[in-house]
Amino acid sequence: MSLVFRCGEKSIELALERMRSDGLVSDDAWFNFNAPDRLRSEVAYRDFDFLTRLCRVGDAETSRAILECLKQNEIVSKDLSFDEEVFEAFQKEVKQKFKIPGTSITPVMERLLFLLSALKRPQRAIGLGTYHGYALVWAVGASCGAQPAYGAEKFYAIDIDPDVTQSALENFAQLEHTDHIEFIAGDGLDIVEQLDGPFDYIYLDVDSRELGKGIYLDLLQGLYDKLEVGGWALAHDTCVPPFADQLEGYLAFVRDQDNFSQSISFDIDPFGLELSIK
Numbered sequence: 001m002s003l004v005f006r007c008g009e010k011s012i013e014l015a016l017e018r019m020r021s022d023g024l025v026s027d028d029a030w031f032n033f034n035a036p037d038r039l040r041s042e043v044a045y046r047d048f049d050f051l052t053r054l055c056r057v058g059d060a061e062t063s064r065a066i067l068e069c070l071k072q073n074e075i076v077s078k079d080l081s082f083d084e085e086v087f088e089a090f091q092k093e094v095k096q097k098f099k100i101p102g103t104s105i106t107p108v109m110e111r112l113l114f115l116l117s118a119l120k121r122p123q124r125a126i127g128l129g130t131y132h133g134y135a136l137v138w139a140v141g142a143s144c145g146a147q148p149a150y151g152a153e154k155f156y157a158i159d160i161d162p163d164v165t166q167s168a169l170e171n172f173a174q175l176e177h178t179d180h181i182e183f184i185a186g187d188g189l190d191i192v193e194q195l196d197g198p199f200d201y202i203y204l205d206v207d208s209r210e211l212g213k214g215i216y217l218d219l220l221q222g223l224y225d226k227l228e229v230g231g232w233a234l235a236h237d238t239c240v241p242p243f244a245d246q247l248e249g250y251l252a253f254v255r256d257q258d259n260f261s262q263s264i265s266f267d268i269d270p271f272g273l274e275l276s277i278k
C-alpha cells in the first residue's frame with residue numbers, strides 16, 4: 001500500500017496568511033489544490049512560495065497529524081506518544097551548537113525526522129549523504145543529546161566528501177550520547193557492500209555527481225537484503241519536481257508490495273520524504 005500525507009487545513013490557512021502578509025498574493029487569494037501556475041489569486045499546494053511558508057507554520061500540528069496517520073495505518077502501535085518538550089529542548093541545543101553552512105532541512109522536516117526516530121527507536125542504522133550532519137541529527141535524534149529516549153547499538157554516517165564528514169563529526173561531538181555513531185568518508189556504493197547487516201533503519205540523502213538522486217535505488221538495492229523485515233527506509237527530497245525522473249525507479253521499487261509492505265510520501269515541504277516499511 002502506498003499513500004500520500006499532506007498538511008491539513010489549519011496549516012494551509014496559516015501559510016496562505018503569511019503569503020498575503022508578505023505581499024505575494026492578493027488579500028482575497030484563496031487555496032485551490034490544483035490551481036494553475038502563476039495565477040496569484042489562487043494558490044496551489046505545490047506552489048514553491050506556499051510550501052516554503054507551509055513548512056514553517058503549524059509544524060507541531062503537522063507532526064501530531066502524522067503520528068495519528070501512522071497509528072491508523074498500523075505502522076506504529078496505538079499506545080505510542082511523542083514528547084514534544086524533549087524534541088524542542090534537543091532542537092534548541094542543536095541550533096545553538098551545530099555549524100551548518102546551508103541546509104534543505106525545513107522546520108517541519110526536523111520535527112518529522114525526529115518523530116520517526118522516536119517512534120522507531122532504531123538499533124542499527126545507516127545514513128548516506130551525511131553532509132554537515134544537519135539532516136542526520138534529526139533522523140537519529142531520539143538516541144542522542146542530553147535526554148536520549150533510548151540507547152542504540154550502532155549507527156553509520158557515510159559521505160563521499162571527507163571535509164563535510166569531518167564537519168559532521170565535529171558537530172555531533174558537541175552533543176552528549178553520540179558514541180554509537182561512526183562517521184565514514186567514502187563512496188556509499190562501496191561502503192554498503194562492505195558493512196555487515198542487519199539494519200533496521202536507512203536514511204538516504206545523497207546527491208551523486210554522476211547519478212544524481214538516481215543513486216538512491218542503487219544504494220537501497222545494495223542494502224535491501226541487510227534491511228530486516230519491519231525495517232524502515234527513509235528517503236529525502238522525493239517531492240522535488242526536478243528530481244522526479246531520477247527518483248522514478250526508487251519510488252517504483254519501494255511502492256511495490258513485493259519489496260515493501262507500505263510506503264508513505266510526506267508531501268509537507270518543498271522537498272518531501274518517503275518512508276517505506278519492509
Ligand SMILES: C[S@@+](CC[C@H](N)C(=O)[O-])C[C@H]1O[C@@H](n2cnc3c(N)ncnc32)[C@H](O)[C@@H]1O
Pocket residue numbers: 102103104105128129130131132133134135158159160161164186187188189205206207208209236
Ligand atoms: C546535498 S547533501 C544532503 C544535504 C542535506 N539534505 C542537508 O540539507 O543537510 C548530499 C551529500 O551527498 C554526498 N554524496 C554524493 N555522492 C555520494 C556517494 N557516492 N556516497 C556518499 N555520499 C555522497 C555529498 O558529498 C553531499 O554531502
